[in-house]
Amino acid sequence: MSAADAVLVVEDDELVRDVVSRYLSQAGYQVTVAGDGAHALRAAQASAFDLVVLDLMLPGLPGLEVCRRLRAAGTVPIVMLTALGEEEDRILGLDIGADDYITKPFSPRELVARVSSVLRRARSPRPLPQPSPITDDGLLVDLTARRAVLDGHELALTGREFDLLAFLIQHPGRAFTRGELLEQVWGWTFGDHSTVTVHVRRLREKVEANPTAPKRIATVWGVGYRYDRQE
Numbered sequence: 662m663s664a665a666d667a668v669l670v671v672e673d674d675e676l677v678r679d680v681v682s683r684y685l686s687q688a689g690y691q692v693t694v695a696g697d698g699a700h701a702l703r704a705a706q707a708s709a710f711d712l713v714v715l716d717l718m719l720p721g722l723p724g725l726e727v728c729r730r731l732r733a734a735g736t737v738p739i740v741m742l743t744a745l746g747e748e749e750d751r752i753l754g755l756d757i758g759a760d761d762y763i764t765k766p767f768s769p770r771e772l773v774a775r776v777s778s779v780l781r782r783a784r785s786p787r788p789l790p791q792p793s794p795i796t797d798d799g800l801l802v803d804l805t806a807r808r809a810v811l812d813g814h815e816l817a818l819t820g821r822e823f824d825l826l827a828f829l830i831q832h833p834g835r836a837f838t839r840g841e842l843l844e845q846v847w848g849w850t851f852g853d854h855s856t857v858t859v860h861v862r863r864l865r866e867k868v869e870a871n872p873t874a875p876k877r878i879a880t881v882w883g884v885g886y887r888y889d890r891q892e
Contacts, residue, residue, distance in 0.1 A: 666780065667691045667708065671701040671727065672716040672742065677765075681714060684769040685776065698722030702730060705737070712780055714772070715759075716742040717750050725754055732758040738779045742767075752859055756819060764853065775849075782848045795830050798891035800868060800877070802830050811868060821846070822864050825857075829878060829888035838885040861886055 668690045672678040675696075682692045693708065695701040698719045705713070713731060717724035728739055741762040743751045751762050760779050763772055794803040801810040804827055809816045818826065824846050829837075837845070839854035847856070865872040879887045 666711045667693065668776065669693050669695065669701060669704055669710045669713045671695045671698070671713065671719065671724070673697060673719050674716075677716075677742075680769055681772060684773050685714075688773045688777070690776070698724065698727040701727055705731060705734070710737055712738045712740065712776055712783075714740050714742065714776065717754065718744065725750060725757065728754055728759055729757050738783045740772075740775055740779055748859075752863065755821070755859060756863065758819060760821070761847075761856070762853075778847075778849050796892075797830065797833075797877075800830075800891075802827055809868075816867050818864075818867065822860055822867070825860050826864055826868065829886070833888050833890045836881040836884045836887040842885065857885075 666689070668685055670678060670681050670685070670692055672681060672694070673696050678694055678696065682694050685692050693704055693710070695704050699722050701713070701715070702722070704710075715724055715728055715731075717728075719727065724741070728741070731737060731739060739759040739761075741751065741754045741759045742765060743754075743762050744765050754762065760783070761775055763775055794801050794805075796802075799812045803809070807820075807823055809818055809823060809826060825842070828842070828846050839857040842857045843849045843854065861878060862872075865875050865878055868877055869875045876891060877889060879889050881887050
C-alpha cells in the first residue's frame with residue numbers, strides 16, 4: 662500500500678464513521694469522511710480517491726444513487742456497508758458496479774482487510790488472456806475483449822460477473838467451493854461466501870435459458886458450483 666492511498670468514508674452514523682476512519686488511518690490510509698451523499702459527491706469531485714467506503718442507508722441522497730453517480734463518473738473501487746436485511750439493495754449495488762460489500766455489524770479489522778484486498782485487485786495487472794474466444798452451445802466468452810455473447814446478443818455483465826464466468830468456463834467439469842471461487846476470482850483468502858452465491862444467481866439469470874433449472878452453472882450440493890459444457 663502506498664502512502665498516497667486516499668479513502669473516502671461515507672457514513673451518517675457518527676460512531677461507525679469514527680471507528681472506520683480510525684482503523685483505516687491506523688492502517689496507513691489517508692481518510693476523508695462524509696456524513697451524507699451530497700457531501701460525498703462534492704468531496705469526490707474536489708479530490709481523487711483510491712477507494713470509497715459507502716453506507717447504503719444515507720439521509721437525503723440514497724447510497725445506491727451515490728454509488729451509481731460515482732460509477733458513472735469513473736472507476737474508483739467501492740466497498741458498500743449494508744445492514745443484514747438489505748439483500749436486494751446489496752444485489753443492486755453489485756449490479757451497478759460496487760466491488761465488494763460488508764454487512765453490519767462488522768469487524769473493523771475485516772473492513773480494513775477488504776479495503777486492502779479490493780485496492781490490491783484493482784491495481785494488479787490482468788492475466789494474459791488466451792488467444793481465442795471460448796464457445797459453448799451459443800455462448801461465446803472473449804477473454805481478450807472481456808465480452809460475452811449468447812445467441813448473438815452481447816450480455817450486460819458486470820466486471821465481476823464476467824470474471825466469474827470466464828473462470829468457470831475455463832475449468833469445465835470441475836467443482837469449486839465458494840471459498841475457492843472467492844480466492845480465485847475475487848482474490849480473497851477469507852470473506853462472506855454469500856458474495857459468490859449472489860453473483861452466481863445473477864449470472865445464471867443472464868446465461869441460463871431457465872435460471873431456476875440451470876444447465877451451464879450447476880450447483881454441486883455440499884461443495885459449490887461447476888460449469889457443465891453443453892456441446
